[in-house]
Amino acid sequence: MLARIYVTLKRGVLDPQGKAIEHSLHALGFEEVEGVRLGKYIELSVRNGDREPASRRIDEMCRKLLANGVIEEYRFDIEG
């Protein structure tokens, strides 16, 4: 099965990369953009098995390595 994980900066954590992208979009004439936050997208191919334990394992991966709980939050969905 396929897990899609989204890691984003917590609300309130400064995101200078997002700000730089926002400025560039404005410079290109996309003035309607009112905010940009940059995050990470991670795809995991996981051996097929029961969803419930797989979900628990993926949550553990996020907490241990994929996201830093001090400044980031994460969410994921599983397909297949």
Add this chain to the structure above:
Amino acid sequence: MRWGVITFPGSCDDQDALYAIKHALGEEAVPLWHKDRDLQQVDCVLLPGGFSYGDYLRCGAMARFSPVMDSVVRFAGTGGFVLAICNGFQIACEAGLLPGALIRNRGLRFICADVRVRIEQTDTPFTNQCTRARC
């Protein structure tokens, strides 16, 4: 004092650190490898700067799981000295040796300039020969 300097894949200031300990401090320094578990009875572990694991995922996030870091965390827990510089500092944060996390600089411009450093504490093993305030 006997120092151990750890080399992770992508460390690039490890040789500088070994040189500084041996030639500027005149003390003993041994190189340690990221796969080592034995810290070779050093009194202080130095986590050097560089780009461990190419800064992938987050700076220091991968190096934190090196076999040697288990030993470093245990060593620090029993009162061992750890000096963490630059990318080493990021590794120390990721390993939970220091609280918090590092975020990106407010501006995205690269700055290379001398900065004045204020000594906040003079009762630590690393700063006890400094005088308070500027040093």
